[in-house]
Structures are given as C-alpha cells and as structure tokens.
Amino acid sequence: MGHFDYIIAGGGCSGRSLAVRMLPYLRAFNKRALLVDKELKKGNDKTWCFWEKHPDTFEPIVYRKWDRLSFSSSFIDQELDIQPYQYKMIRSEDFYCYTDDQLDKDDHIQCINGNVEELYTKKELAHVRIDGALYTADYIFSSIPQAFKKRPDRYQYLLQHFQGWVIETEGQTFNPDCATLMDFNTPQQVGTSFVYVLPLGSNRALVEYTVFSEKELPAEYYSAALEQYITEQLHCKKYSIKAQEYGVIPMSDHPIRKQRGRIIYLGTAGGFTKGSTGYTFSFIQRHTAAIVEKLIRQGDPRIPPVTAQRFNTYDGILLHLLSRGRLSGEKIFSKMFEENSPVQVLKFLDNDTSILEELQLFSTLQKKEFALAFLRRTFKLMGIN
Ligand SMILES: Cc1cc2nc3c(=O)[nH]c(=O)nc-3n(C[C@H](O)[C@H](O)[C@H](O)COP(=O)(O)OP(=O)(O)OC[C@H]3O[C@@H](n4cnc5c(N)ncnc54)[C@H](O)[C@@H]3O)c2cc1C
Known part of the structure; x- marks a missing residue:
C-alpha cells in the first residue's frame, strides 16, 4: 500500500489545474502527490472558453482571445465591448501537453494511468483503490463523477x-x-x-x-x-x-456534495459546472487556486464555498424557466444583454456580482415570470407541487 500526502483522482481539466497550481507548494513543503487518470489525455477532445480580467496560470496556452463579442437573436443584434474582460479560448490538446510538461519534470508528483475503483475515508486517511491496489493519502481530490439518484420531483x-x-x-x-x-x-x-x-x-x-x-x-x-x-x-x-x-x-440545481470525509471533489463532480450556463473552466480555476492558497496558509485544503449560495438559487430559477418552457432562453438572454452592460452580465454569470448589482439586473428582466418561477421552484423544493 503506497502513501502520498495528496492523491488527485482524475487528471482532466480540474485535476491537472490543481496539480499544476500545487507544484510550488509541494516543492516548498517537500510534499508528494499522485495523479491518476484512466485515460492517456492527448488529443483535442474539448475547447474551453471563459472570460477573465487578468492573465492567470494558463495564459501561455490561450489559443485565441477577443475584446469584443456579439449577441444576436430575433429581438436584438449587438456588438459587446467586454473590456476589462477578455474572452479566451484554450484547446484541451494544448492544455494536456502543457500540464504534462510541467508535471513530468517534477519529482514531487507522480502521474499514473489506472482505473479508480473505490474512494473512501477510514481512520483519518483517504483511501483509493486503483486497478486493485490500495493507496492512502491525507486528502484525495476527485473529479470522478459521483453517483447520485436523480430527484425530478425536486430539482431540474x-x-x-x-x-x-x-x-x-x-x-x-x-x-x-x-x-x-x-x-x-x-x-x-x-x-x-x-x-x-x-x-x-x-x-x-x-x-x-x-x-x-x-x-x-x-x-x-x-x-x-x-x-x-x-x-x-x-x-x-x-x-x-x-x-x-x-x-x-x-x-x-441538484445539490452536489463538495466533500466527503477526506475526499474533496473538484470540477463537474464537485458541482463547479454553473447550472444555468454550463461554464465550468473559470470556476475550476477559482476553486483550485483557493485550495492551494489554503494549503500554503494553513496546510489544510478544506475551504468554504468559493461562490455565494444565492447563485445556485438564481441558476435553479433560470433552469426552472428553461425546462418548463415558460420563457424561452432567447427572450431571457436578449433582455439581459439589451438592458444591461455586457460587463455587468458577464460579472453576474461569473457569480461575482453584489446583491445590489443583482437587484439592479433582475429589475430589467421579465419580473412576473421570474417571480412565479421562484415561487414554483420553492414549492417544488418543499415537496409541495
Ligand atoms: C466538449 C466539451 C466542451 C466544453 N467547453 C467548455 C467551455 O468552453 N467552457 C467551460 O467553462 N466549460 C466547458 N465544458 C465543461 C467543462 O469545463 C469540462 O467538462 C471540463 O473538462 C470539466 O473538468 P473536470 O475536471 O470536471 O472533468 P474532466 O475534464 O472530464 O476530467 C475528469 C477526468 O476523470 C477521469 N476519470 C473518470 N473516471 C475515472 C476513473 N474511474 N478512474 C480514473 N480516472 C477517471 C477522466 O478520464 C477525466 O480525465 C466543456 C465540456 C465538454 C464536454
């Protein structure tokens, strides 16, 4: 049985983002980590787009970036100046190659191929079974999808x-x-x-x-x-x-457990895919950066939520409207972009606005439909249908 300080189960976007961000910490504190994925990640299986104000860890592999975006529908046709944001594109092919390069040359992290069969916490240690072999760690970070039973009576x-x-x-x-x-x-x-x-x-x-x-x-x-x-x-x-x-x-809007004992979930598996838009890349970056910051400060990777709970409620309301077909996505997004500055919309979709800014933005949307969706969703969550 091998022991590591940390094991990263799943070496896709979030696993590799965490691994690369962790390297300086592993070196400085002489810690060892293991990263495991069942696949050899090589090709261009995904193209990630996101917006940010300042260059971050993966700036060297940004393939294209734009200062202007356009939005069109049968209601409006607008060109959007999004500065100080830039809309960026990273190809997974470049991401896998860049992260392989960083990880392969560092002795503090070992990367292996293998199928993760089981994850659990026992006696204050995290355990993982990989192709039949058991490994332990102080903490395991997993981006392997968690199994959960759907509750369509409650959630969208x-x-x-x-x-x-x-x-x-x-x-x-x-x-x-x-x-x-x-x-x-x-x-x-x-x-x-x-x-x-x-x-x-x-x-x-x-x-x-x-x-x-x-x-x-x-x-x-x-x-x-x-x-x-x-x-x-x-x-x-x-x-x-x-x-x-x-x-x-x-x-x-199904709640997803972000932590179970000494297992911390990352990426889509940890609920970092925004319910109403599917954007995940920048939330992964925010989450993994916060984990590493906490490790450096306190040697403990457990962190409070990186975005406020109220954004899950907003996503739930939007999903409620979209899944019931009561208000089309075209109408909602058209109104949002027509009545608000693009920078404010991007800030809101990034879960970064203040309550005051959100109230301002909501006042420009279809108030009656949103209020009804809020009530219907609340009743549904309470089991009153
Ligand atoms: C085609 C595509 C395009 C996308 N485009 C965008 C975009 O433009 N912007 C954006 O913000 N989001 C986008 N997303 C959403 C999201 O950013 C990606 O899905 C992202 O890859 C999620 O990262 P992750 O680490 O959670 O999952 P993944 O990147 O899928 O990583 C999970 C890893 O776990 C491994 N794994 C799974 N099971 C096991 C097991 N049992 N044992 C060992 N390893 C295992 C997998 O092989 C995989 O490498 C896109 C998604 C897809 C599918």
Missing part, C-alpha cells in the same frame, strides 16, 4: 449538448476581432438553441450549435443545424470541415 435536470465544426471558408467570412457569444437565429423548437462562432482567422472559425434540453438529439440534427446556419446566417456556400467537437454538459 437539463443537458447542454452541442456539436462544433472548425471550418475553413474560401472567402473572408469572419471578423477575427469579434467572437459570437450567442446567436439565437436557429430553430428553437427542440429547446433553447444557439450558435457560437469563435473566429480563428478571417477564413477559419469554430462554429458550434448548442441546445439546452432534456435529451440529446440524433447526430444528423446537429449537422443539419450547422449546415443551415453556415449557409443562411454566415452566407457561406463553400467551406471544408477541418475538425469536429461533440459534447454534453449537465445543467442542474
């Missing part, structure tokens, strides 16, 4: 599912200085749906069709929607597909 469960194509066009189709955050000029019958466009050059972009609904769609539906958008909205008849991405992100 939607999926954000999407397909993206990196396309190359013959003409100069894109403005490389402005990314499309949301364009709702897509069929809305299957659920809230929009396209985002991340220009990589004047004739190259990642165009991604995204749907919020209860179920995924047949594969051909996403391709048809992308084709339609590229020809009708981007007015582009000749293009070639250079790469593809497909993904599903859970959107829910």
Whole structure:
C-alpha cells in the first residue's frame, strides 16, 4: 500500500489545474502527490472558453482571445465591448501537453494511468483503490463523477449538448476581432438553441450549435443545424470541415456534495459546472487556486464555498424557466444583454456580482415570470407541487 500526502483522482481539466497550481507548494513543503487518470489525455477532445480580467496560470496556452463579442437573436443584434474582460479560448490538446510538461519534470508528483475503483475515508486517511491496489493519502481530490439518484420531483435536470465544426471558408467570412457569444437565429423548437462562432482567422472559425434540453438529439440534427446556419446566417456556400467537437454538459440545481470525509471533489463532480450556463473552466480555476492558497496558509485544503449560495438559487430559477418552457432562453438572454452592460452580465454569470448589482439586473428582466418561477421552484423544493 503506497502513501502520498495528496492523491488527485482524475487528471482532466480540474485535476491537472490543481496539480499544476500545487507544484510550488509541494516543492516548498517537500510534499508528494499522485495523479491518476484512466485515460492517456492527448488529443483535442474539448475547447474551453471563459472570460477573465487578468492573465492567470494558463495564459501561455490561450489559443485565441477577443475584446469584443456579439449577441444576436430575433429581438436584438449587438456588438459587446467586454473590456476589462477578455474572452479566451484554450484547446484541451494544448492544455494536456502543457500540464504534462510541467508535471513530468517534477519529482514531487507522480502521474499514473489506472482505473479508480473505490474512494473512501477510514481512520483519518483517504483511501483509493486503483486497478486493485490500495493507496492512502491525507486528502484525495476527485473529479470522478459521483453517483447520485436523480430527484425530478425536486430539482431540474437539463443537458447542454452541442456539436462544433472548425471550418475553413474560401472567402473572408469572419471578423477575427469579434467572437459570437450567442446567436439565437436557429430553430428553437427542440429547446433553447444557439450558435457560437469563435473566429480563428478571417477564413477559419469554430462554429458550434448548442441546445439546452432534456435529451440529446440524433447526430444528423446537429449537422443539419450547422449546415443551415453556415449557409443562411454566415452566407457561406463553400467551406471544408477541418475538425469536429461533440459534447454534453449537465445543467442542474441538484445539490452536489463538495466533500466527503477526506475526499474533496473538484470540477463537474464537485458541482463547479454553473447550472444555468454550463461554464465550468473559470470556476475550476477559482476553486483550485483557493485550495492551494489554503494549503500554503494553513496546510489544510478544506475551504468554504468559493461562490455565494444565492447563485445556485438564481441558476435553479433560470433552469426552472428553461425546462418548463415558460420563457424561452432567447427572450431571457436578449433582455439581459439589451438592458444591461455586457460587463455587468458577464460579472453576474461569473457569480461575482453584489446583491445590489443583482437587484439592479433582475429589475430589467421579465419580473412576473421570474417571480412565479421562484415561487414554483420553492414549492417544488418543499415537496409541495
Ligand atoms: C466538449 C466539451 C466542451 C466544453 N467547453 C467548455 C467551455 O468552453 N467552457 C467551460 O467553462 N466549460 C466547458 N465544458 C465543461 C467543462 O469545463 C469540462 O467538462 C471540463 O473538462 C470539466 O473538468 P473536470 O475536471 O470536471 O472533468 P474532466 O475534464 O472530464 O476530467 C475528469 C477526468 O476523470 C477521469 N476519470 C473518470 N473516471 C475515472 C476513473 N474511474 N478512474 C480514473 N480516472 C477517471 C477522466 O478520464 C477525466 O480525465 C466543456 C465540456 C465538454 C464536454
């Protein structure tokens, strides 16, 4: 049985973010950590987008960044100046390569391939079984999905599912200085749906069709929607597909345990996927940075919540509206961007606003529908349907 100071179970976005951030601490305090993942992470399986004001740990691998975004729907068409924020894109391929590089050359962390079969706390130690072998640690950080029973009588469960194509066009189709955050000029019958466009050059972009609904769609539906958008909205008849991405992100207000004994959950497994938008990357960075800061200060990785509980309530209300179809996502986001400064909207979606700022923003939204959704959700949580 091997013992480490820390074990990181799952070496995807959050596991590796924590590992890289921890390196200076491990060196300074002469601690040892183990990182385990069942897969060899290499290819470009994900493209992460997020916004931030200041460069952070992964700035060296930011692939593209934009100071301006656009938002379009059947109600509004706006270009958004988001400074002091920048909207950034990191390709997972670069992230895996960069983190491998940092981790492989450091003796304080060992990276292995293996299937995590069991995690538990016993006698003040965290235990993990990897391919039949037992390891212990003072703490385990896990991004391996936690099993939980769904409670549709209480909580909302939607999926954000999407397909993206990196396309190359013959003409100069894109403005490389402005990314499309949301364009709702897509069929809305299957659920809230929009396209985002991340220009990589004047004739190259990642165009991604995204749907919020209860179920995924047949594969051909996403391709048809992308084709339609590229020809009708981007007015582009000749293009070639250079790469593809497909993904599903859970959107829910189901409470998720962030800690169990000496096991601390990270990433989506720890509830760091924002229920109403699916954005996770920057919440992972905030969480892992806070863990390392606490370790440095007190040698203890347990931290209070990184964002206020009220944001889960807001996400729950929005999910309630979206899943009941009482107010379309197109209407909600259009109103939000039409009536508020883009910087304020991004700050709000980042769970970073003050209560006063939130009240100001809510006063611009569809008050009656939101108030009703708040009441209905509260009754549902109390078991009164
Ligand atoms: C295609 C796609 C695009 C996305 N784009 C964005 C975006 O633009 N912006 C954003 O904010 N969020 C985005 N997300 C959401 C979120 O940022 C990602 O899902 C992110 O990877 C979550 O990080 P994580 O560490 O929680 O999970 P992961 O990165 O999936 O890491 C979990 C790791 O655990 C490993 N694992 C699982 N089970 C075991 C086991 N039993 N034993 C050992 N290892 C195991 C897996 O192999 C994996 O490497 C996207 C998600 C997807 C799927």
